[in-house]
Amino acid sequence: MTRRRLLALLGAAPLAAAGWFGWARGRNPYYDGPPSDHFDGLRFFHPEQPPDKSPIQAFRALRLAEKAPWPENWPSPFADRPPPEVTGPGLRVVSIGHATHLIQAAGLNILTDPVWSERCSPVSFAGPKRVCPPGVAFEDLPRIDVVLLSHNHYDHLDTATLARLVARDDPRIVTALGNDVIVRADAPRARVEAHDWGDRVELGHGVTASLVTACHWSARGVTDRRKALWTAFAIDAGEAGRVYFAGDTGFFSGAHFRKAAAEHGPFRLAILPIGAYEPRWFMKDQHLNPAEAVEAFRLLGAEHAIGCHWGVFRLTAEAIDAPAAELATALRARGVPPERFRALRPGEAWEA
Template sequence: MNRKLFKTFSRPAPRPRNPYYQGPVSDHFDGVRFFSPNQPPDKSLKDLLRWQMQRDRKAWPQSHPSPFVDKPPASVPGLRSVLIGHASFLIQAAGLNILTDPVFSERASPVSFSGPKRVNPPGIAFEDLPPVHAVLITHNHYDHLDLETLGRLWQRHRPRFIAPLGNDAIIRAEHPEIPVEARDWGQSLDLGHGITAHLTPACHWSARGLRDRRMALWCAYVLTTPSGTIYHVGDTGYGDGRIFQDVRERFGPPRLAHLPIGAYEPRWFMQPQHMNPEEAVRAFRALEAGQALGHHWGTFRLTDEGIEEPPQALAAALEKAGFPAERFRALRPGETWTPSA
């Protein structure tokens, strides 16, 4: 073989470049991509095509309005949590107002004319939000990182934006004026008012396009507050359950846990990244949480289960596990929770 041609064929493929984050190798970053410990292999294009060709997709209504609408107070001295929709919460604690994964756009999509469309309006109108002090982003999927909404929040409220490593670059590419505080798993930020945000692991992944899979980190949050510990999970698989046990061991049993209960069918495809209601109850047990609120269902159609299947499956899983139904509520947009006296 021609020596020049041999060198061309034998040369190793160029190492991909991470456009969002450059940092040292760690136990969950290989220098290019992030990963969860014991993470199963990524699903392939063949797996995706198999799912799309064999889908048993339950019907969803075009509109599924919530019976609840919330107009929150400007501040709360104790603790109050309300689901805006999907994984978007307003947490009010000790006078601080915190949003998680705020999505007020009509679609969870890179384009405005296609992609998952919300079937109910936000449970709090954007104009009815109280002064927002902090925004917590768990990861960069379009149903959690909505750049249009982040821009609106910056213009109106000037909050602090907190996100896992790499997501700051994604936000700044669209909104260079927004300062984003990016942190790694195990790191913490003081939000004021006696509240600290701690970034903890989740069993998930990230991508905004076809070539950036796992190039930005994902996380869950623990909020230690004067009114108790709050654990917020945007997306996660159950894995071996260690992430929930670690939260309980490090911070004690949370007073409140936001746990996803939707977007889980088919299991062969979704299990590594999304808990089903039975697994969410197992996580609730591992956390020993005082109260859980179920989210990530009933707003955007992402997977194959019917719109009402998550709360129905949650009720069955709670009964089987011997928990009272009120200990783990599947919230609708605009529905609030406050602790009992």
Template structure:
């Protein structure tokens, strides 16, 4: 089988999805999303993380697809938690997993969506790509008034363009995203107002809450020729209810990004961390933590509580649907930590603190 046929065979789950697992060509071209000054993480065309590994190529993807030992997922895996109906406002801190990496954070009277994906597939097309195996943990129609939407990066399992256009039309939220993602979002609604920021910059969300954009060990792409042309990030929310650190996608790397968060903001009250889409490790390790990595991140952060996401809704990689939760249990035990300090959330599951 030729390389091109190998790529075509894998396109629904890898190349087209680009949900942190796919291949994107590295042809140098003008950046269609962002033009700005060269910096320590932008070369004038592409962004890069402090510990950016070499980009994967056709040979790497072909090797993965030819040697994959993938565990099958069920066609349907409903959450044991009923769909949540959130209150209109919360004075404290209330967190609900919508599914995969999509959350509703309610804190100090503000309603904040992060990476809202309500689509049936994490894909640029409706007929192919990873299909969700459980419904959203909050039905779209049951959302409270949305004040803010935060976008960590542009992969299709994190940036759902049609959902973002609908949210904008119906809620007019403040939208905050890393550099370059405004151009992508306005492709779905040209009237959309997006506040873009670089790593190290912040936006006041009102009500005593500020969001800070921080680095993550990841990458971005929406197609074959735009790899790393829009920035990606993690978020720190400083709120009247404490510090909340949220990572959409990242590799552990040398742990530097987590040490830096603790040094700058102190130990977080809450850390929401990815625990899934990690096999095979030789391919995924630079960009996706496994549960053992996530437990190490928790240790480096010295966070009071952690919640795990990025698992159990879209099959993006080789591990079975329950493997992340099982591996998290084992990793916590090996670290001598109580199981309740790091919960693998399921759609509709609520955490309050």
């Protein structure tokens, strides 16, 4: 039985996301560089990162935990056809679904973690299937100048979508160390570049993106856990303001949010994950829950926030609408007006 078929039979993307057996010894197929304060010569790590969960713990959390029911279809009431570009002080962000957003500022069109595929999985016939179509049809996308890839989990790095973008627009693809190898395997013509935490990348039109620390991990299969780096991004779009895109992250002490605010703030907008957080004993090391997202919003000092990573792909145990409901509760508890932190549905836009 092939590795991909085994992944599919056992749950595909959730299995890959758990990184089962990913602590196996061996070479790093993605990155060969000197050790650093977050790379030990084989694997990447975050200083606050706890020991990896075991295969048994992963199985308990992802296959045996009691799960709230999800509908097979949960269409969004929104759909968007973005303008060709946004210039001047304008900033426009539309949720396409999960962690995929179109950020338009300073004449640039930037996509985060683009996924238009029906499943986030190494195979087309199994794994988490979207219950809501993308909020922007692929054909309605304006020219894409830049893609920002946070890490290599299948719900964030979709090589089929990237290949379509490369064929249509040939965008620059900016990602963290090691992920360039994964992209080129399926899109050999891709203009992909890999950077380390702390690097600042000029995107054009005076816009920059800095790679900033996140508390997460990576895996595409059963032997490559933490062999590619994961990252958040701090985007400086000049007069349009600064945007923080978290990708995926746990909270831990919150130091990475404080550091991002100190080094790259003030932020006009933070894009923060609010879903895929139950069961908490397992998911807290890798994903924010809504209350933690509100605290991250506070630590970042952002004017506004968008909640993402919910309501599209069934990855964990909570109900499909629980992230939005719990976000509303957390905002009330903190005395934050709900218009400052919105849980966008696909096709819903934030503009300023």
